[in-house]
Amino acid sequence: MTATLTYSERRVGLALSVLLTLLGFAMAAAARQGVMSVHGFMALALGLGLAVRLGGALYDPPPPRERMQRYDDAPTRFGIAMTLVWAIIGMAAGVWVAALLYWPEATPPWPATSFGRLRPVHTTGIIFGFGGNALIATSFHVLQRSARARLADSVSPWVVLLGYNLFCAWAVTGYLMGSTQSKEYAEAAWYADLWLVVIWITYFALYLRTLARRAEPHIYVANWYYLAFILVVAMLHIVNNLALPVRLTTAESFPVWSGVQDAMVQWWYGHNAVAFFLTAGFLGMLYYFLPVRSGRPIWSYRLSIVSFWGITFFYIWVGSHHLHYTALPYWAQTLGMTFSIMLLVPSWASAGNAIATLNGAWHKVRDDATLRFMFVAAVFYGLSTFEGSFLAIRPVNSLSHYTDWTIGHVHSGTLGWVAMIVFGAIYTLVPQVSGRVDMASPRAVEWHFWLAVTGTLVYVIAMWNAGITQGLMWRTYDANGALSYSFLQSVQAMAPYYLLRTIGGAMFLAGAAICAWNCRATMRAAQGEARDRPLVAQPAE
Amino acid sequence: MSELHNREVDPVTGHDTTGHDWNGIKELNTPFPKLVIWALVLTFAYSVIAWVLLPAWPLGRDYTRGLWALDQDEEAVTGYRALETGRQGWLARFTESDLEELRADAGLMAAAYPAAQRLFGDNCAACHGTAGQGGPGFPVLADATWLWSGEPAEIALTIRHGINAEDPETRYAEMPSFDWMETGDLEALAQFVAGLRDGTADAGSPAATLFSENCASCHGEGGEGGLGVGAPSLTDQAVIYGQDAATVLETLRHGRQGVMPAWTARLSPAEINLLALYVAGLDTAGDEAGQ
Numbered sequence: 001m002t003a004t005l006t007y008s009e010r011r012v013g014l015a016l017s018v019l020l021t022l023l024g025f026a027m028a029a030a031a032r033q034g035v036m037s038v039h040g041f042m043a044l045a046l047g048l049g050l051a052v053r054l055g056g057a058l059y060d061p062p063p064p065r066e067r068m069q070r071y072d073d074a075p076t077r078f079g080i081a082m083t084l085v086w087a088i089i090g091m092a093a094g095v096w097v098a099a100l101l102y103w104p105e106a107t108p109p110w111p112a113t114s115f116g117r118l119r120p121v122h123t124t125g126i127i128f129g130f131g132g133n134a135l136i137a138t139s140f141h142v143l144q145r146s147a148r149a150r151l152a153d154s155v156s157p158w159v160v161l162l163g164y165n166l167f168c169a170w171a172v173t174g175y176l177m178g179s180t181q182s183k184e185y186a187e188a189a190w191y192a193d194l195w196l197v198v199i200w201i202t203y204f205a206l207y208l209r210t211l212a213r214r215a216e217p218h219i220y221v222a223n224w225y226y227l228a229f230i231l232v233v234a235m236l237h238i239v240n241n242l243a244l245p246v247r248l249t250t251a252e253s254f255p256v257w258s259g260v261q262d263a264m265v266q267w268w269y270g271h272n273a274v275a276f277f278l279t280a281g282f283l284g285m286l287y288y289f290l291p292v293r294s295g296r297p298i299w300s301y302r303l304s305i306v307s308f309w310g311i312t313f314f315y316i317w318v319g320s321h322h323l324h325y326t327a328l329p330y331w332a333q334t335l336g337m338t339f340s341i342m343l344l345v346p347s348w349a350s351a352g353n354a355i356a357t358l359n360g361a362w363h364k365v366r367d368d369a370t371l372r373f374m375f376v377a378a379v380f381y382g383l384s385t386f387e388g389s390f391l392a393i394r395p396v397n398s399l400s401h402y403t404d405w406t407i408g409h410v411h412s413g414t415l416g417w418v419a420m421i422v423f424g425a426i427y428t429l430v431p432q433v434s435g436r437v438d439m440a441s442p443r444a445v446e447w448h449f450w451l452a453v454t455g456t457l458v459y460v461i462a463m464w465n466a467g468i469t470q471g472l473m474w475r476t477y478d479a480n481g482a483l484s485y486s487f488l489q490s491v492q493a494m495a496p497y498y499l500l501r502t503i504g505g506a507m508f509l510a511g512a513a514i515c516a517w518n519c520r521a522t523m524r525a526a527q528g529e530a531r532d533r534p535l536v537a538q539p540a541e
Numbered sequence: 542m543s544e545l546h547n548r549e550v551d552p553v554t555g556h557d558t559t560g561h562d563w564n565g566i567k568e569l570n571t572p573f574p575k576l577v578i579w580a581l582v583l584t585f586a587y588s589v590i591a592w593v594l595l596p597a598w599p600l601g602r603d604y605t606r607g608l609w610a611l612d613q614d615e616e617a618v619t620g621y622r623a624l625e626t627g628r629q630g631w632l633a634r635f636t637e638s639d640l641e642e643l644r645a646d647a648g649l650m651a652a653a654y655p656a657a658q659r660l661f662g663d664n665c666a667a668c669h670g671t672a673g674q675g676g677p678g679f680p681v682l683a684d685a686t687w688l689w690s691g692e693p694a695e696i697a698l699t700i701r702h703g704i705n706a707e708d709p710e711t712r713y714a715e716m717p718s719f720d721w722m723e724t725g726d727l728e729a730l731a732q733f734v735a736g737l738r739d740g741t742a743d744a745g746s747p748a749a750t751l752f753s754e755n756c757a758s759c760h761g762e763g764g765e766g767g768l769g770v771g772a773p774s775l776t777d778q779a780v781i782y783g784q785d786a787a788t789v790l791e792t793l794r795h796g797r798q799g800v801m802p803a804w805t806a807r808l809s810p811a812e813i814n815l816l817a818l819y820v821a822g823l824d825t826a827g828d829e830a831g832q
Contacts, residue, residue, distance in 0.1 A: 146563040220563040291566045297551055300571035301559045330613050331596040331604040338588035338597075345580045352574075360553030481627030482655055486662025488671060532564070 002057035004067065004074050005154055012155050014054040021047030027191070035179040035189065035251040039170050046166055071144045073433040073530050075157035077523060079137025080426060082165055084516040086129025087419075089172075091509040093122040098505050102498040112176045120175045120187045126414065127185060127277065129168045134422040135281040136161060136203065139226045141429055142288040143207060146223060147214030148535035156206045163199035167192055179251045183266050185273050186240050189251040193241040200237070204230050215535035221304045225284030228312050232276040240269035260327045268319035275315035278413065282421050283311075286354055286374065286381075289425045293371045294364055299356035303349050310346025314339050321392035324401060333394060340392030344385060351382035369442075369449040373424035376453060380416025384409060399475070404497070405467025408460050415456040415508055423448065423515060430519050435528035440521035448511040448518070455507030458500055466497035632656070635811035640693040644818055657819035660812055664804070665820075673823040678799065681779040683823045688714070688771045691824060695769075697817035703803035704771065711803060714771025718796035719755065726751055731790040737764045737775045738784045 002010060021044055028040030097118050100107055107114060140157060144150060151157055171188035174180070180187040188196075207230060211219060243253040257265045291298055298304060320328060320336030355378050358365055365375050387409050391400050400406060427445055431438050439445055473493065476484040547560040548570075556569045592598065595607040631652045637643060644650065662671060665682075669675055673682030680688060688704075689695055689712065702710040719727065729748040734756075736742030743749065753762065759772035766774025773780055781799065782792055804813060 146566070148564060216561075216563055218561050218563075220561075220566065221568075288566070296553075297558055297567035297569045299554070299569055300573070301561075301568035302571070302573045303577065304568070306573065306577070325613065325617075329596070329604065330611065331599060333613075334591055334595045334597045334607075338591050341587055342581070342584045345577060345584055348580070349574075349577050360551075477624065477627075478655055480631060480652055480656065481624050483659045483663075484655070486659045486666070488662045488666050 001074060001078070001158065002054060002060065004063050004072065005054075006062050007058070009154050010054050010058050013158070014051055014058065016155070016159065017047050017050035017054055019047070020044075021051060023047070030249045031251075032249070035174050035177045036191065036249065038173065038177065039189075039192070039251075042169060042173070043166060046162070050162070068150060069533055070150065071141075071530060071532065071534060072151040072154060072157065073141070075151075075161055076137045076141045076429070077433055078158075079133050079140065079161050080430060080519065081523075082161070083130055083133040083137060083422070083426070084512070084519055086125055086133055086168065087512045088509070088516060090122055090125025090130050091505070091512055093118055093125055095502060095505045095509050097122055098498065098502040102495065102502055111178065117175050117178060120180065121172050123185060124168065124171045124175070124187065127273070128171065129165075131278060131282075131418060131422070132164060132168070133161070134425070135226070135229065135277075135285075136164060138285050138288075138422075138425050138429065139207070139281070141433070142220075142222050142226065142284065143210055144534070145532065146220035146288065147211055147216060149210060149213040149215055150534050152206055152209035152213060156202050160199055160203045160206065163195065163202070167196045167199065170195070174251065181241070181243065181253065181255065183240065183255070183269075185270055186237075186266070190241070190243050190245050190253040191251070193237065193243075197234070197238060200230070200234050204234065220288070221298070221308060222284040222288040224308055225280045225287065228308075229276050229281035229284065232272060232280070232312075232316075236269045236272050236276070240265055263323055263326070264320065264328060264332070267322035268316075271319040271322060272315060274413070275311070275318075278418050279315075280311065282377075282418050283350060285421050285425045286350075286377065289421075289428050290354055290357055290371075290374045290378075293368070293374065293424070293428050294358055294361040296357050296359070296361045299353050299359065303353045307346040307350040307353065311343070311350065314343035314346065318343060318392065321397065324394050324397040337392050337394050340389050344389040347385035347389075348382055351378050351385070354378040354381075369445045370424055370427040372449055373420050373427065373452075376449075377417050377420035377424060380412055380420060380456070384413035384417055387412065399471040400467060403467035403470040403474075404463045404494070405471065408463025408467055411463065412456070412460045415452070415459060419508075419512075420452065420456075423452065426515065426519065430522050432532075433530045434522050434526035435531060436522065436526065439518050440525055441518050444514050444518045448514045451507050451511035451514070455504045455509075455511065458504030458507065460504075462497040462500035462504060466494050466501075469493055469497075628656075632811050632815070635814045637814075638694075640697065640814060640818060643814070644693065644821075650818070653815055654819070657815050660808070660816050661819055664808065665816070673820065675779065675781075677783060678781060680773065680781050682820050684777060684779055685824050686765075686767050686774040686777045686779070687769075688766075688773055690769050691821055693814075693817045693821040696820050697813050699801065700804050700808070700813045700816055700820075702805070704801040705798055706800060706803040708803035708805070712771060714798075716772070716792060716797040719793045720795070722751075722793070727790060727793050728786075730755075731786045731793055734764070734775055734789045735784055735786040738778060738780075 005013060024040045024043030024045070024047055026040070028037045028044060031037040031040060097115055100115050100118075104115075111117065140151060167188070170192040174189055174192070175187060179189055181189065186193075207227065211223060211227075242256045244256065246252040246254065255262060287298065287304065317339035318336050320332045321340050322336075324333050324337070355375070358371075358375060361371070365371050391397055391405070391409060400409075427439060470490050470493075473485040473490040474487075478484050547562060548557050550557050551569055554569060554571065556571045558567045559570050561568055592605070593607065594609045595611060596604055597607060598605045631649060634646075634649055635643060635653070661673075665673075668679040669682050670679075675681035675683075685691070689699055699712060702708045702712060704712045704714060719730075722730070726748075729746070730751050733742050733746065733748035733752055752764070756764070759768065759770055760766055760775050761768055764775035766772060766777070775784070778784075782788055782797060808816070
């Protein structure tokens with residue numbers, strides 16, 4: 001980290017580290033005890049560690065002058081490493097809680113290991129830790145390459161990545177200590193939310209400043225998606241997390257929303273987290289790495305424009321489909337349902353555009369596991385968006401809602417689409433930023449691919465069966481008007497599916513572990529830096 | 542930079558590129574596919590039809606009701622009523638208070654049995670086990686000895702008002718603490734009670750005297766229970782909290798006061814009667830399941 005920073009940048013970094021240390025100290029001192037004080041000490045430790053590292057290297061030799069004529073890849077490498085660390089944490093937590101559903105009596109006797117605390121560790125670890133780091137890391141890479149410009153400054157990428165990971169660590173450790181806002185995918189405490197706003201604004205500013213320096217006349221479509229991701233996630237995060245802290249010295253807070261308005265805001269947030277966190281940013285990834293790896297032009301420029309605006313316009317309306325048959329007014333449910341149906345068209349147009357891009361490169365899909373990851377991602381993107389629109393139809397939802405079908409649907413999206421495109425991007429990007437032609441072990445990529453695909457299929461098919469079985473058992477009446485099954489019977493019927501889900505998830509985790517090992521080996525065997533260069537060198541600040 | 546000059550024809554598809562080039566990434570100028578336009582038209586038509594028929598758009602304090610004028614509250618109530626009507630043919634009979642007469646009607650019991658099983662599974666099985674086999678802290682319902690009574694009317698009373706429950710008419714039962722006893726006596730008594738289960742208890746020992754002075758009034762002279770005061774049999778292998786000497790000692794020292802909740806707020810009188818008959822039938826139907 002320090003080697004690529006100039007003397008003045010190291011000084012700025014040192015000042016920021018001292019500020020973080022002071023912030024951590026203030027939090028710990030004000031809170032005195034409990035979650036907030038632990039989080040204060042975590043910030044303090046991170047700030048101190050960074051201060052020691054930067055202070056110690058303050059008078060080291062400055063980076064070579066031609067630094068400005070290169071891309072800034074050090075933050076990307078760090079972001080990829082964090083992506084893989086969080087992949088292991090998040091997926092291991094997922095496999096663990098999946099196993100607990102099959103062997104509930106195996107729950108250890110400590111509060112921190114209860115299902116209720118570990119489940120958000122899984123969701124936050126995967127969505128924000130794994131997905132978020134992958135998005136930030138790849139966005140830096142894609143932004144610089146498609147703009148042919150170096151990142152606008154060398155300090156803020158580190159602020160974004162380190163600050164973002166501090167947020168993730170605060171969130172996950174908070175859940176283990178029993179702290180939660182009780183909003184799904186927005187469980188982190190109020191001060192962590194505020195911290196994320198600061199980090200996110202830095203990220204947005206860095207993105208725009210770099211884009212403004214681009215050497216290409218047009219902005220590539222991948223950047224529109226990344227920008228939509230950054231901008232809309234900021235809006236969702238702020239609105240859904242509006243809360244009044246009980247005290248400024250504790251982690252507890254009250255949301256400003258209540259009742260059905262709270263439910264609507266929560267699922268407007270929840271579904272658009274799927275849309276703009278788990279879809280838009282990853283479509284940016286797809287639109288960059290798929291043509292790069294396949295060596296093919298994007299099949300249709302026009303289709304990519306219409307899909308982009310279709311997706312951004314329709315998605316914002318559909319959150320209410322999470323609240324069918326609830327206290328939410330019928331009219332809001334109808335709107336959510338109809339916009340979900342229309343949303344299918346731009347979603348499939350994107351998937352189709354990606355798959356048609358592979359025309360002329362199918363032999364590469366056959367031979368190259370990395371490109372196969374991206375192809376499978378596009379296919380699962382198409383499958384899960386179709387499934388999503390289908391489940392949003394009110395009568396269909398009456399069967400699927402509250403069942404494991406929802407879990408199956410989410411994982412067909414997150415395992416099949418999001419994680420697959422991340423792995424495709426990682427296997428393209430890691431050799432490149434390590435100055436190599438290929439990964440350290442191409443065979444391991446092949447193993448990872450088949451483990452991931454098999455694991456996903458086992459998981460998703462088990463959950464489809466589980467969900468439809470549950471839904472039918474809950475609504476079946478016999479000729480005398482009595483329920484045909486007790487709830488307990490529907491729980492007992494889940495056992496084989498829950499076991500299969502655990503096995504599928506474990507396979508997926510094994511693949512991710514292979515990937516982490518392979519990336520580490522590749523980065524350790526790096527042969528210099530990425531060889532491509534910005535079109536126009538940046539003037540020194 | 543002139544984009545037109547950069548345009549080239551892609552040999553695979555035959556389409557030209559847009560002329561944009563991002564570090565090697567190009568885009569084809571493929572015409573907008575007609576299929577996508579038709580798909581948009583189709584899904585939009587679906588939406589318009591849904592908006593016309595269903596409640597859809599907000600209008601200030603009101604909303605468009607739709608031609609079908611559906612109301613989800615009404616739909617829920619109507620659906621529930623329809624199901625309820627379907628059950629009335631047999632469920633209404635269970636509001637009668639003469640449970641023995643109901644039990645004698647084999648046709649009626651056969652029609653109601655599946656519903657009783659679901660009711661038991663959804664309301665009782667979590668504590669008493671799916672087959673009434675009980676578990677640590679929860680009495681067995683599938684054997685022949687009862688805390689209170691195996692008569693359906695008495696079981697119905699227990700379900701209605703519970704045991705030690707927050708209900709003015711609840712049954713009351715307490716195993717008192719015998720912590721005033723000497724430790725040696727307590728241990729001997731615990732050994733004796735543990736021995737009642739397998740018949741190894743020595744009827745001539747001092748512990749037997751302690752038993753007859755302190756325990757027999759509730760549990761019966763030989764510990765056989767069944768006195769209808771809420772005290773379990775100590776000879777039927779099914780003591781609520783366990784019958785090894787250590788657990789018995791724990792029970793003797795600290796006493797027990799288990800709770801069975803009152804169910805009147807959740808179950809209808811007919812459902813309670815039906816369940817009472819079902820539970821009364823468990824001791825014959827579930828002999829195999831009892832442990």
